[in-house]
Amino acid sequence: MTRRRVTDASSPTLFQRLWLSETIRLREEHAGPLEDTEANRLARAEGGDLAERIQHRALLLARRDGQWQALLHWLQGARLAGLLLIVLALLSGAGLALAALGDGRQPVNVFWALGSLLGLNGLLLIGWLLGLLLTRDNPGALGRLWLWLSEKLARDASAAQLAPALLLMLQRQRLTRWGLGLMVNGLWTLAMLAALITLLLLLATRRYGFVWETTILGGDTFIALTQTIGALPAMFGFSLPDIELIRASGDAAIASEAARQSWAGWLVGVLLVYGLLPRLLLALFCLWRWQSGKRALRLDLDLPGYGLLRQRLQPDSERLGICDLAPAALHQPQAGTSAQEGSGALLLGLELDDRRSWPPASLPRGVADAGVIDSREQRRQLLEQLTRFPPERLAIACDPRRSPDRGTLALLGELARSASATRIWLLPPMPGEILDSARLADWHQALDQLQLTHRDSSPLTWLETGHD
Template sequence: MTELNNLWLTETIRLREEHAGPLDDMEANRLARTAGGDLPTRIARRAVWLAERDGLAEALRHWLQGARLALIVIAVLAVISGAGLAFAAMGDGQTSVNVFWALGSLLGLNLILLLSWALGLVFAGEHGATLGRLWLWLSEKLARDAKAVQLAPALLLLLQRQKLNRWALGVLVNGLWLLVMLSALVILLTLMATRRYGFVWETTLLSADTFVAMTQTLGALPALAGFNVPTVEMIRASGDAALNIESARQAWATWLVGVLVVYGIVPRLLLALLCLWRWKTGRANLHLDLNLPGYAQLRERLMPTSERLGISDAAPAQLHRVESGVSDLQSDGALLVAIELDNQRPWPPQLPENVSDAGILDSRESRNKLLEQLSRFPPARLAIACDPRRSPDRGSLALIAELARSASATRVWLLQAPPGEALDAARLGDWHVALQQLELPFADCAPLNWLETGHD
């Protein structure tokens, strides 16, 4: 995942805990402490692990897919809208084109919204939020993941702290309007290339001199870029009827295209690039606000005051999976541990000299103590003894998975029933199914030879 996605998930976890209460994060905290790093790094590692475990990371991937699809839908609508503007401006070719009506159709709404966006950026920084909310809403709907509803508020809060939301919206708004203008330009050129248009201007109140001045003023910048501007004679003559002169038609067509490019396309392109530059610059400076209560409370759990600086073990590659995150180079020795055995069974069995006994885990304290030990000294081989007379509840399976991630190789030993008792076949089958889902090997005989030598 990218750094932005990690920060996004971290903020999502903070909001979730703020509204629904603290999550079960004991393993996440332990793994974050083991991985080391400064406090923001540990908070992010903890959040990413919790997000993977609780399905938020997958929801983020669904949301991003929905966001891309929503952007494609809006872009298609922008292309259609631009084509509509061009058709509305040029008409069907049967009548002359009023150049200033055409110009108003092509640029009027764009320039009004451009000015409105610029004023909103200066005074509020939130203009364009309607289009942004539409995109977020459509992204959420297309994601089709109930957990994705927590992602959009977290993203907005994260960006607002650095005022990046205005630049993100600026890229979206100006990029889409640039697409509208480009679509209008393409259709405009296509219509002019395939139809013969005459151009006129009409007025009741204004004089011909006013239109001459307006035409020359609007054409001044395009003229610097090489676009033609109609002569004064052409402008005056076009007030009576469309000139049936090839040079006049080409001059008006070139003037109209030039005005569209200079006042419609270029400003949107420059603003989109400006917003993109500010967005990338600001995104590189994004960081967690450690003064927020949700993060401040994690300081002692993730970076205890008693902790000393030193070299930390490398982070496991994939913490959320049952597969071991410990390499053979990190691990050493063999260990046998039992989970919640009763007093009827003598324990431990006779063990080879190189196999250690971790005892019986029957309390939260004993479990946490062993997990902390394994995080520092992971074994090469770990055997977990379970009593299949007990049901494979979620807590036991979670503990087995957590222990398995702390060793290079793990096997589960399903103990035989004491003399005079028989195992429940259905319950034993439940154990088999659960361990197969965890992808952990299991057997009903003691794996002592495997613990001693690494071979059966």
């Protein structure tokens, strides 16, 4: 029988699998090893190299313990945080344009307007470039704000290790700077775009006059500065005021339409070339470095946390005995169904009394008997077989005279996850024996918590036909 990989709409990307692997590693470093017997067995059955098995194990543990759901919630919170920052950037850009031009009642000081539009952007751009060259990878103020907003909006207690794991993973490929750079320059691109659009709308709907004013500088200084700044935008077709127009604008706003259009074109061109385009090009460059760096991400298998998994996920030989310390907190046993399509019907007994006759004499044709499972080696072999060849229907016979201890319930849940449908058969007492009603009630309560179907009557008809 050929095994079939099962994928679903919630399958994680490679980046998310690496992120979950790092999250589980950090969790085990802080809280101790997790109960991972089933996850290791399924990861070994999945095959692949050690890195792929570690990722598969991490995904299984994350889905069992809630980290995968927490990651989805965290990503949702990150998107909401990003949306808030985008709205803030757009409003800030529009506010810069409004502050630069005013309401049109007073002439616009061209260099004051230019400073309002480009001053803060230019200073922060220089600061970012210096930080890129001189400092090590760190999330920065904006990055920390985004991480804080993401965590607050996620509202998931299982997300504690997600942000540290993300930063550690990115720092190994020096991706933090490019991810942060993409966010910073992307937001500034939106802010400058909003400022440009607002500037065009104001210039299209209001009449502005333009002047330059100074007390200690001469007119020739402003003429040279204006033409120097406007030279590059002029190459893209934007207007550049001539010397006479610049000199005349130092006394009062010129009333001619041509003068207003010339100054407006100069201001728009300068904002586009020195404000919007540099941020856009840097955002695209950071996006390229981010995407190429993401493709190069790998697990660091030399880390101690991953080194301990090598023998468990790629063993040279199987061995019995305790190989890990007890976890700090035990997970609650859970049932479920196999994600693979099963076939056939299987009956097995779990830790049955030797005096009980097994298998039942009336076992229907087409129903396989797995015998009585007692030892750890028998459990391991059965689970390995069910992982490769899951049955469509599985019935497990239990002796209700025994207590439903945690190990037994965990095994029942693991067996149930290896079949398409499972029923628990609580065997009747043998002749001359009396069944403790309190213990039977404990079995019913425990199986109900596992959400496993249980019957006191024989399930052989169900095994044979699929119904009672």
